[in-house]
Amino acid sequence: MSPRADQDVDDLVARARAGETRAVARLVSMVEDAAPQLREVMAALAPHAGHAHVVGITGPPGVGKSTTTSALVTELRAAGRRIGVLAVDPSSPFSGGALLGDRVRMQDHATDPGVFIRSMASRGHLGGLSWTTPQAMRVLDAAGFDTVIVETVGVGQSEVEIAALADTTLVLMAPGLGDGVQAAKAGILEIGDIYVVNKADRDGAEQVRRELRSMIALGDRPEGHWKPPIVLTVAPAGRGLDEVVAELGRHRAWLEETGELARRRIRRAREEIEAIAVAGLRAHWEGVSGHDDLDALAQAVVAGEKDPYAAADELLS
């Protein structure tokens, strides 16, 4: 690394922390592109991270995630907070900028320098949320955003992964979604810190609330553990969002009082470190080193001369 690049990184981080949107955007792009300076960027950001409240928002298709996120941003902005939003689309391994239609609803905030919004496609080698997501969160956190929202559609395992990344996970439901909600419930029960029944002006909202309440009551929680509240909202009208913000604050306070915040963040850091280590090993194994042991092992497995466990042992040794 040249002294020049080092200066550039320090300058960029300083400008991002001073609130310059373009510098933040550049840093997130460096994460997405796995830029060579990424290690320097992360080293420069490390002392500044850890202050933001990371909020995950998920739910089945059609519940109004983008509209709710947008309304939540409006509410948090009214309280003077700076907000970073990462909209992650795990269903688009090929396209770079996904869900653009949905993102349009977020344009209310496009000219507000206190709001940073970025769509990220999930391009992770192993599916689900990209390994870049935690690093982009880290950029926004260190850049001084008070709340970092990570929004993703609840399909596959992405809702479980988002819960692993967030301090507080907000699960959205809505009436009239039919089987999708039923199917989503099993997974969703385990991950929500706050449940939101959106489209609460429609028929069936009360029933969705009742169903959620009895499922939460069934959950086996130790004494003193967080009991997820249920909030009814009408996102386009901003209705109920003040209550969502209040519950976010209450949950954050609970996380701090009980030490759960530190536990969640250590768990998250463990996974982040592991993911980086694994990505590094894969790059090494896949012949970046010029010496392609993995290919020879794979040929032996295909020929039936070795089983994959024996091959994995050799790869690691």
Place this chain on the structure above:
Amino acid sequence: MSPRADQDVDDLVARARAGETRAVARLVSMVEDAAPQLREVMAALAPHAGHAHVVGITGPPGVGKSTTTSALVTELRAAGRRIGVLAVDPSSPFSGGALLGDRVRMQDHATDPGVFIRSMASRGHLGGLSWTTPQAMRVLDAAGFDTVIVETVGVGQSEVEIAALADTTLVLMAPGLGDGVQAAKAGILEIGDIYVVNKADRDGAEQVRRELRSMIALGDRPEGHWKPPIVLTVAPAGRGLDEVVAELGRHRAWLEETGELARRRIRRAREEIEAIAVAGLRAHWEGVSGHDDLDALAQAVVAGEKDPYAAADELLS
């Protein structure tokens, strides 16, 4: 490993290869449960694997995947082949036996000893298809099934992952699915070796075929490369399935003639070896060794004393 366990494994493998369904089921369960004897099982199976034609079947929800798979099994059985089916549900990280409703349609084959059917939930740590899927495929292959079908719904990245596992990938479409199909197209275009327009007796089937044909025509294929055919089917009536079987044979022959079969299988073995190596490393890092370096590193990252790249370097060293 005791001599006893060794005998058990050899016996089990021998019985599976002799066509005993219960022995096959037991071996697949050992894969699913990550049984301690799994290494012995894989070592015993290794010399016998590599003969089956591995066919991936995917497509958006509602195209009739289970019905088509069932009809394909009937057609292949009529030709005297032994068929193994793995139905993988990537949307169920929590539940063990998923999609049971769909599986009911496969019960036509429940009493046929030449057909083995198993539903697998995807419980992989990193989302998408479970790392157990390739190993279950290996069991069926080594047990002597002529065709191993892996069926999964095309959501998230599972359709991309199934294409990476299969020799031949069959992508199902159907008329009248609306936006789901549109959304699926980008990913699907890159992975299909054979396209099937199911429900071909319905309005709009011809239009789906035309759309697929123009998309295939747009694809940039080198000289001599496989041009995916489009087959129209009505699965419950068995219509068109003979043509699907013919195209499967044609593709398999093409794979062998061009050396593409070996290339695909080496790629698959590479990923399988890597996944096992990574799972082993994770288990080691996550404190199975009793010495939890990862936790100390995670705490340093949370405290802002280290960045995750530096922590990953330490973990690997």
